[in-house]
Amino acid sequence: MNPELGQIALILALLLSGLQCVLPIVGAWRGSKPLMATAPMLAVGQGVFVALAFGILMWSFWINDFSVAYVAQNSNLDLPWFYKLSAVWGAHEGSLLLWMLILNLWTVALVAVLGNRLPQAFFARVVGVLGFVAFGFLLYMITTSNPFLRLFPVPANGADLNPVLQDPGLVFHPPTLYMGYVGFSVAFAFAIAALLGGELKSTWVRWARPWTNVAWGFLTLGIVAGSAWAYYELGWGGWWFWDPVENASFMPWLIGAALIHAQAITDKRDGLRAWTLLLSIFGFAFSLLGTFLVRSGLLTSVHAFAFAPSRGIFILVYLAVVIGGSLLLYALRAPKVTGGKSFALASRETLMVIGNLMLTVACAMVLLGTLYPLVGEALNIGRISVGPPYFGPLFMILMTPLVLALPFGPLSHWGKADLKVWTRALVRIVALAVAAGIIGFVLGARTFLELLGITASVWVMAGVAMFALKRWREAPRGKRYPFEMLGMMLAHFGIGVFIAGAILTRSMSVEQDVSMKPGSNVQVGSYDFHFNGVTDTPGPNYHAQQGTVIVSRNGRQVVVLHPQKRTYAGGQVQTEAAIQAGVFRDLYVSLGDPIGDDAWSLRVYDKPFVRWIWGGGVLMMLGGFAVVLDRRFRLKKVREPEAAGTQPDTGAPRKLAEGQT
Amino acid sequence: MNEVARKPIGRFVPLVVFALMVAFFVVGLVWNQSHDARFVPSPLINKPAPDFRLPRLDRPTDFVTRADLLGKPYLLNVFASWCFACGDEHPVLMAYRDKFGIPLIGYDYKDTPHDAQAWLQRHGDPYHEVITDQSGDTAINFGVYGAPETYLIDAQGIIRYKHIGPLTPDVIAKELEPKIRALEQGT
Numbered sequence: 054m055n056p057e058l059g060q061i062a063l064i065l066a067l068l069l070s071g072l073q074c075v076l077p078i079v080g081a082w083r084g085s086k087p088l089m090a091t092a093p094m095l096a097v098g099q100g101v102f103v104a105l106a107f108g109i110l111m112w113s114f115w116i117n118d119f120s121v122a123y124v125a126q127n128s129n130l131d132l133p134w135f136y137k138l139s140a141v142w143g144a145h146e147g148s149l150l151l152w153m154l155i156l157n158l159w160t161v162a163l164v165a166v167l168g169n170r171l172p173q174a175f176f177a178r179v180v181g182v183l184g185f186v187a188f189g190f191l192l193y194m195i196t197t198s199n200p201f202l203r204l205f206p207v208p209a210n211g212a213d214l215n216p217v218l219q220d221p222g223l224v225f226h227p228p229t230l231y232m233g234y235v236g237f238s239v240a241f242a243f244a245i246a247a248l249l250g251g252e253l254k255s256t257w258v259r260w261a262r263p264w265t266n267v268a269w270g271f272l273t274l275g276i277v278a279g280s281a282w283a284y285y286e287l288g289w290g291g292w293w294f295w296d297p298v299e300n301a302s303f304m305p306w307l308i309g310a311a312l313i314h315a316q317a318i319t320d321k322r323d324g325l326r327a328w329t330l331l332l333s334i335f336g337f338a339f340s341l342l343g344t345f346l347v348r349s350g351l352l353t354s355v356h357a358f359a360f361a362p363s364r365g366i367f368i369l370v371y372l373a374v375v376i377g378g379s380l381l382l383y384a385l386r387a388p389k390v391t392g393g394k395s396f397a398l399a400s401r402e403t404l405m406v407i408g409n410l411m412l413t414v415a416c417a418m419v420l421l422g423t424l425y426p427l428v429g430e431a432l433n434i435g436r437i438s439v440g441p442p443y444f445g446p447l448f449m450i451l452m453t454p455l456v457l458a459l460p461f462g463p464l465s466h467w468g469k470a471d472l473k474v475w476t477r478a479l480v481r482i483v484a485l486a487v488a489a490g491i492i493g494f495v496l497g498a499r500t501f502l503e504l505l506g507i508t509a510s511v512w513v514m515a516g517v518a519m520f521a522l523k524r525w526r527e528a529p530r531g532k533r534y535p536f537e538m539l540g541m542m543l544a545h546f547g548i549g550v551f552i553a554g555a556i557l558t559r560s561m562s563v564e565q566d567v568s569m570k571p572g573s574n575v576q577v578g579s580y581d582f583h584f585n586g587v588t589d590t591p592g593p594n595y596h597a598q599q600g601t602v603i604v605s606r607n608g609r610q611v612v613v614l615h616p617q618k619r620t621y622a623g624g625q626v627q628t629e630a631a632i633q634a635g636v637f638r639d640l641y642v643s644l645g646d647p648i649g650d651d652a653w654s655l656r657v658y659d660k661p662f663v664r665w666i667w668g669g670g671v672l673m674m675l676g677g678f679a680v681v682l683d684r685r686f687r688l689k690k691v692r693e694p695e696a697a698g699t700q701p702d703t704g705a706p707r708k709l710a711e712g713q714t
Numbered sequence: 715m716n717e718v719a720r721k722p723i724g725r726f727v728p729l730v731v732f733a734l735m736v737a738f739f740v741v742g743l744v745w746n747q748s749h750d751a752r753f754v755p756s757p758l759i760n761k762p763a764p765d766f767r768l769p770r771l772d773r774p775t776d777f778v779t780r781a782d783l784l785g786k787p788y789l790l791n792v793f794a795s796w797c798f799a800c801g802d803e804h805p806v807l808m809a810y811r812d813k814f815g816i817p818l819i820g821y822d823y824k825d826t827p828h829d830a831q832a833w834l835q836r837h838g839d840p841y842h843e844v845i846t847d848q849s850g851d852t853a854i855n856f857g858v859y860g861a862p863e864t865y866l867i868d869a870q871g872i873i874r875y876k877h878i879g880p881l882t883p884d885v886i887a888k889e890l891e892p893k894i895r896a897l898e899q900g901t
Contacts, residue, residue, distance in 0.1 A: 294796070295796075296798065297798070327725075331728060369736075369739070369740070373736050376732055377729065377732055377733065377736070380728045380729035380732055381729055383725065383728065383729070384725045384726045384728070384729050387725040388725070425860070426798075426799060426860075428739075438794075438796070438797040438798050438799050438800070438860055438861055439860050440794060440796030440797055440798075440824075440861075441796045442794075442796070442824035442825075442850065564828075566831075566832055566835065645835075645836075654835070656832075
């Protein structure tokens, strides 16, 4: 298929997205039903053309069409077929196209699920805002980052995909991450639509909630995948480095977590309306920042401006228009849309507001640290980094109040103070955490950090368990754990699991850098690592030197590990750590350099509980997804679109459960 | 927060803050391109380097003091294993370490010795000697903003030049080397 067709498809999508932005919003403004009715058609039409462009680019990779410059730069005849396909999003241009495809997936899903369930004017505005977002991205792609540019003369072979990206983790990491990033555009579109339409009721927040939760769930998965990938691919055994790219995904995650809770308050208690609006705007703003800055290279250096000034300026203008425009709209329209109830000091709302503040302040802290080198460079005082010494302690300090308050949120009441509930819960949770600490001590935990990890983790988990018990006792059978509540419990429990993983891995890991000759042994923790030398092993598009390490414990063989050092055609060298993964510990060996005399340098780790870090993340993700299934969010189909606003689905049995939550 | 939003001024706060951030950034970029402000006055230039006593990376029981290094000029390069810009600077240091003509001393900033050693092992060690400042307390006296930074200190222990951010071949040729040569002629 001809790559120029992809180009044409992109231009047609651009035109349709322009119409999708203008027609439905004008229709909603003028009250014109025919204009509003164009929203679903234009959205689907734009989706079809973007999908076509994506398919054509993928096809160009599949057939090794090196006349396409992007394919020539990121693929190779010897590249395995699955990496050929994932190479589509291996660099800047293609990952923008993936972003667009995912934006259209969300929009089309919105049309399919809510198209005839929301008031027509509101829905038209939502689709219009998404059209505006799409228009900006398509314009950016076509003018500065076109993936379909041709190359002449056509090279016989491509330059190959960056070896760092040739990994199963990287096949899935960008799409899931983008599902999260782009998903926040839905919450954003709902907020902007509410501001545009001057929605007096906050019913729209309930419509937006499931979408926000799904987006956040995907973002969590994307971050987990990225962290796990860094763990085994970078060969350092670390799982989080506070590097700018990680921070770019972590900032919308923090805002997203705050937004989920703010939305819940607005939905159920009609409070914090203004805050929910602002977080919806900022969540998406950080997603944009993440996408643009990471992929354009601006985050590492403002010199990227010098190399591609049009890209840099477009990004700045686009961000300024989207964020500045939204905030202007907020300033003008907020008095109409905001308002709502206030609440007592010791209520559940207060605790959720504390959590919200901590999450947003943490996000601001990460933003400051991430942009520090960039700001320094912009002001010409030099590009300097602040690394883990800045992020680590500050993040711990900010998260401490959040973790301390976390168990009490679900246990306390909406709207009213009940100190008795708190003190009773406090006594039990402290007792359980202390008991866990003592058990940990008996089992051999000695350092402060180890005991802290155990007690903090049990602190959070005990809160979840107590809440589960309370529901079991108080709520009628069958209504004990509605999905919304189940999601909350899963996610909070996940935080407990994560804390245990993060702190225990840090305090209990044993790691050694050793130089070993074939036949020599090294003892790490309670394990014995026997090095059997290195052999040459060919791979599909690389050549590997593969070590053999036999791990045994108390004389019994546990596993044979094969760490590799791969040299790709382009001369790039990539380490592949060999890992024996387990629930309670990972054994990790990565191959360093030959030192001469057949000796090699190796890094050998015993990393207890490292899987719990990602296990906790997966639980949080499941929590986000579970919420969507709640009956609360099921909307009835409406023939008369205007009627939908008056019937949010709250059946009688559901009301009972709400009163108790 | 709802109360804030209802007041006419309060609801403009997010917009104004955002506008200020954008203005700051744009002004910074424009200024950066029009203005050759390589020269940053540092209060410590031409002043004695602060007193310090820091352990060596390879032998933590051995300490290096300011007095130990008096007698000949040296370069002090602030780096850390967690610092990304230091990764960019590193190949330049590897290429230039023998061309400076004076010792290049590594100043490992807010880092664990284990990470620093692994980093140097992985990428190569350009330094003649490495001292470690795990707490970053001494770095405050030097006026370190972050990593990387490079100080040129003369035989009398006076700071003669400071560069913030990664050294590049351009910076070395145009600024650092003339300063080093000037020192050599002076002594």
